[in-house]
Amino acid sequence: MSSEKSTDRRPVIIFDLDGTLVSSMDDLVVTLNVILTEEGHQAIPPESVQTMIGHGAKVLLQRGLEANGVAWTEDSIAPMYGNFLAHYEAHIADHTRPFPGVVACLERLKARGFRLAVCTNKVERLTMPLLAALDLTRHFDAIVGGDSFDKPKPDAAPVLGAIERSGGTKAGSVMVGDSVTDIDAARAAGIPVVAVDFGYTPVPVNELNPDRVISHFDALEAALDAVID
Numbered sequence: 001m002s003s004e005k006s007t008d009r010r011p012v013i014i015f016d017l018d019g020t021l022v023s024s025m026d027d028l029v030v031t032l033n034v035i036l037t038e039e040g041h042q043a044i045p046p047e048s049v050q051t052m053i054g055h056g057a058k059v060l061l062q063r064g065l066e067a068n069g070v071a072w073t074e075d076s077i078a079p080m081y082g083n084f085l086a087h088y089e090a091h092i093a094d095h096t097r098p099f100p101g102v103v104a105c106l107e108r109l110k111a112r113g114f115r116l117a118v119c120t121n122k123v124e125r126l127t128m129p130l131l132a133a134l135d136l137t138r139h140f141d142a143i144v145g146g147d148s149f150d151k152p153k154p155d156a157a158p159v160l161g162a163i164e165r166s167g168g169t170k171a172g173s174v175m176v177g178d179s180v181t182d183i184d185a186a187r188a189a190g191i192p193v194v195a196v197d198f199g200y201t202p203v204p205v206n207e208l209n210p211d212r213v214i215s216h217f218d219a220l221e222a223a224l225d226a227v228i229d
């Protein structure tokens with residue numbers, strides 16, 4: 001961390017990745033179904049996969065197996081998980097793109113003096129190449145993955161870690177996410193949360209009581225102004 005960062009602590013806007021900054025579902029669906037069908041299992045329809053995203057690739061694979069009625073253990077899924085990581089890494093941005101308005105919004109927030117961070121449950125091995133492939137890495141002061149700290153979201157640790165690694169301060173910081181894990185992690189960390197309603201969640205986000213819900217990144221600044229004291 002530079003001395004400039006440590007003496008100039010600013011609020012941080014902490015973004016979830018899948019379903020919030022980027023539309024990663026199609027690439028995740030393809031990889032999951034390639035791995036399941038290679039093993040002789042049934043492919044899962046996209047609308048079902050959408051409800052399984054947000055807890056990282058390993059949980060996605062576990063849920064895909066459970067949907068097929070297949071029992072798994074950590075040992076039994078290890079080779080399949082390795083294949084999943086390799087396939088997904090090779091196709092990480094075939095279809096995945098930033099949602100509309102993301103880049104312009106990040107630039108406006110940076111110009112307003114916020115620090116910016118990613119806090120995802122995707123492992124670092126996948127998070128870093130995805131952000132690089134979409135030319136998003138340069139916008140962020142810190143990037144935290146599901147394996148960056150001992151526990152992933154909904155634990156507070158990765159959210160607080162993202163603030164710390166950004167050289168930021170918790171006061172005035174806000175989480176932006178698409179699912180219950182983001183809302184619970186923000187609550188655990190003691191910061192407000194804005195939810196996007198175009199992401200991946202089995203439960204509509206407005207039923208999860210975030211501080212604000214937005215339907216487009218053009219609405220994020222007004223939502224942040226409303227939730228920051």
Ligand SMILES: O=C(O)COP(=O)(O)O
Nearest residue numbers: 018054055056120121122
């Ligand atoms: O399920 C994943 O791969 C990670 O999801 P997240 O970026 O929404 O935390």
Ligand SMILES: [Mg+2]
Nearest residue numbers: 016018019178
């Ligand atoms: Mg998400």
